[in-house]
Amino acid sequence: MPFIPATLIALLILVASLAHADLLPYDNDPEYDDGSYGSYPKQTFKSFDIEAPRPNVVHRSEGCNSRAYTFIAPRGKIIPATPMILDQNQQMVFASREYQNVYDFRVQQWRGKPHLTLWTGKDQVRGHGTGDYRILDSSYKEVKRVQAGNGMKGDLHEFLITEKGTALITVYHVVEVDLGSVGGPKKGYIYESIFQEMDLETDEILFQWVAREHYDFKDTYRPLGPDGTKQKPWDWFHINSIEKDPKGNFLISARYTHSLTYIDGESTKPIWILGGKRNEFTDLSDGKATNFAGQHDARWHNGYQVITLFDNAGDYDKQFADESRGIRLRMDFKEMNVKLEVEYKTPQPRFAASQASMQVLPSGNVLLGYGFNGFFAEFAHDGKLLCEVHFEAASAFTSGDIQSYRTSKKPWIGKPQNPPDAVFEKGVVYVSWNGATEVYQWMLQALDPSWGEAGYRAVDTVVKDGFETAIPCDEANVWERYVRVVALNRNGTELGMSKKLDIDYTDMTRLEKTWSNTRDYSTNVFTVVIILFLVLIAVFYFWRRMNTSGTARVRGIRVGSVSESLGSMGDAMREKGILGGLLSAASRGRRSSSGLNGRGKYTTVSNGEA
Numbered sequence: 017m018p019f020i021p022a023t024l025i026a027l028l029i030l031v032a033s034l035a036h037a038d039l040l041p042y043d044n045d046p047e048y049d050d051g052s053y054g055s056y057p058k059q060t061f062k063s064f065d066i067e068a069p070r071p072n073v074v075h076r077s078e079g080c081n082s083r084a085y086t087f088i089a090p091r092g093k094i095i096p097a098t099p100m101i102l103d104q105n106q107q108m109v110f111a112s113r114e115y116q117n118v119y120d121f122r123v124q125q126w127r128g129k130p131h132l133t134l135w136t137g138k139d140q141v142r143g144h145g146t147g148d149y150r151i152l153d154s155s156y157k158e159v160k161r162v163q164a165g166n167g168m169k170g171d172l173h174e175f176l177i178t179e180k181g182t183a184l185i186t187v188y189h190v191v192e193v194d195l196g197s198v199g200g201p202k203k204g205y206i207y208e209s210i211f212q213e214m215d216l217e218t219d220e221i222l223f224q225w226v227a228r229e230h231y232d233f234k235d236t237y238r239p240l241g242p243d244g245t246k247q248k249p250w251d252w253f254h255i256n257s258i259e260k261d262p263k264g265n266f267l268i269s270a271r272y273t274h275s276l277t278y279i280d281g282e283s284t285k286p287i288w289i290l291g292g293k294r295n296e297f298t299d300l301s302d303g304k305a306t307n308f309a310g311q312h313d314a315r316w317h318n319g320y321q322v323i324t325l326f327d328n329a330g331d332y333d334k335q336f337a338d339e340s341r342g343i344r345l346r347m348d349f350k351e352m353n354v355k356l357e358v359e360y361k362t363p364q365p366r367f368a369a370s371q372a373s374m375q376v377l378p379s380g381n382v383l384l385g386y387g388f389n390g391f392f393a394e395f396a397h398d399g400k401l402l403c404e405v406h407f408e409a410a411s412a413f414t415s416g417d418i419q420s421y422r423t424s425k426k427p428w429i430g431k432p433q434n435p436p437d438a439v440f441e442k443g444v445v446y447v448s449w450n451g452a453t454e455v456y457q458w459m460l461q462a463l464d465p466s467w468g469e470a471g472y473r474a475v476d477t478v479v480k481d482g483f484e485t486a487i488p489c490d491e492a493n494v495w496e497r498y499v500r501v502v503a504l505n506r507n508g509t510e511l512g513m514s515k516k517l518d519i520d521y522t523d524m525t526r527l528e529k530t531w532s533n534t535r536d537y538s539t540n541v542f543t544v545v546i547i548l549f550l551v552l553i554a555v556f557y558f559w560r561r562m563n564t565s566g567t568a569r570v571r572g573i574r575v576g577s578v579s580e581s582l583g584s585m586g587d588a589m590r591e592k593g594i595l596g597g598l599l600s601a602a603s604r605g606r607r608s609s610s611g612l613n614g615r616g617k618y619t620t621v622s623n624g625e626a
Contacts, residue, residue, distance in 0.1 A: 038059070038061075038481065038484055042070065044072065049072060068107075068483060074404040079403075087102075089421065090418055091117060116137065121422075131151050144171050165221035165224075170185050174211070181217065184212075193206050198233045206251070211258050230285065231253060235294060236273050237272055255268055257312060264282070290306065297354040307337075311327050311328055313373045328372055330367070331369055338367070341359045341360055342384045344357045366389060373385040383395075389418075390419065390420065391413075392423040432449065435449075436449040440519045445519075457503075458503060460500075461499060473496075
């Protein structure tokens with residue numbers, strides 16, 4: 017009977033626990049990261065048909081809190097591509113399954129307003145893709161579709177909108193070339209790395225740059241191997257980021273040459289090259305400023321005197337260092353020197369074989385997304401880790417099960433055009449509004465048909481908590497036939513309302529409602545009897561242990577069983593009703609001695625393998 021004390025304590029927080037329709041993120045749970053809950057622990061909802069990740073917050077700090085949202089696009093071997101927005105509690109705010117594949121999902125300014133942008137298309141093209149770019153407004157409506165110019169297909173790596181309203185895009189185009197200089201055939205084939213600048217109003221191509229016109233095949237670190245045929249073109253350069261400065265020049269990153277190139281916006285010629293075989297800078301940090309490899313997301317900062325990038329430290333074929341890192345480089349263009357100012361690493365070394373991102377936030381914090389691995393981390397300016405969030409089990413890192421090309425953090429106001437989604441089930445109304453960021457409270461309203469549409473009365477108002485909120489709705493508080501749910505902001509202003517729901521009770525039994533849905537525990541005689549019965553058994557249990565084994569043994573009761581039951585009890589009772597929840601928690605408690613974590617076995621959390 018070791019489960020009874022933990023079960024009794026869990027009853028004390030039952031009311032608060034049942035207030036959540038969402039499952040809260042895990043709190044530095046080792047069983048999450050060892051894969052006990054699967055590669056991608058997730059949850060589903062009653063009111064909206066989509067799966068959301070249930071992350072593991074490994075490190076947390078108040079220093080990460082802001083009004084910004086986190087933008088990811090999880091995809092991989094076991095999940096479909098899903099652009100997604102998370103709030104600062106790592107709970108889902110928005111998700112969509114409308115796109116075939118999604119990369120580079122983020123907020124950008126266009127026409128003076130924030131918009132969402134993304135790439136979608138075919139990504140099974142040896143590390144790049146063929147598709148187009150989408151721009152969405154604050155209602156999540158697509159307002160523009162952008163395609164590459166000159167008869168080419170847009171690549172997934174970059175779609176950056178400049179302050180002047182142009183777009184910088186990457187292109188991978190198959191061309192026939194002579195590969196004799198690297199031991200290949202005279203008639204060989206490569207993926208040519210190209211970038212274009214396009215006017216978003218006219219779709220005119222303003223600038224185009226081709227890597228082969230300025231780099232030699234011998235500059236790459238990627239061997240030709242069996243590639244170079246028409247069926248398997250050689251990806252030798254691999255452009256993955258572009259940025260334009262006020263001078264009209266461009267900074268680009270190339271993964272397979274391990275280099276950054278600063279390009280003249282008029283002549284297209286390189287002004288200088290940092291890193292790789294053609295490095296032109298003296299490294300003042302014993303090689304640590306120029307030894308990056310397979311890097312991504314190179315960006316200007318501090319008046320174009322500082323460059324940041326994510327140093328992958330290698331790729332699938334070769335690893336040049338033990339771990340990936342973010343780095344901040346101080347440039348001296350007069351003396352042609354470079355110095356490593358700060359590097360950003362997680363306490364547990366992590367290697368991202370592909371993808372990844374680095375963003376400097378307005379606070380000075382730095383956000384790293386680990387691309388091929390399903391997690392992101394936020395650091396203070398000086399490199400101290402503040403927060404680390406996993407949406408994939410650490411044991412599955414490098415497997416490709418869960419990936420997100422980039423991770424970014426930006427303020428966002430979402431105002432979806434569609435109404436909130438609500439369903440009535442067994443005495444509870446479940447409500448959500450995919451993408452709505454301004455909802456603070458939900459008001460449940462009831463209507464008697466004889467009153468007409470103007471006769472709605474307010475039944476209850478609850479604070480929104482997570483993506484989906486559960487509101488009790490049975491004969492104890494609603495006697496009318498119909499209900500709806502109204503979304504309110506912090507000022508009490510109405511934002512939208514759900515469709516009318518028919519809550520005819522004739523299909524429900526009083527017993528089912530009492531066990532599964534009633535929150536007024538003081539009037540629920542059955543519940544009171546159960547609790548009193550457990551209290552008596554618990555008292556007897558403690559008395560027996562203290563008289564047979566001494567107080568030392570009582571102190572030896574495994575504390576972990578208490579914390580496990582606290583979470584599992586609330587989850588189980590929401591899913592199975594009061595009686596079922598008690599029995600479920602009891603069963604989990606009996607298994608606790610074998611190392612099972614009851615909270616992780618909640619049936620809503622998928623093992624990620626289905």
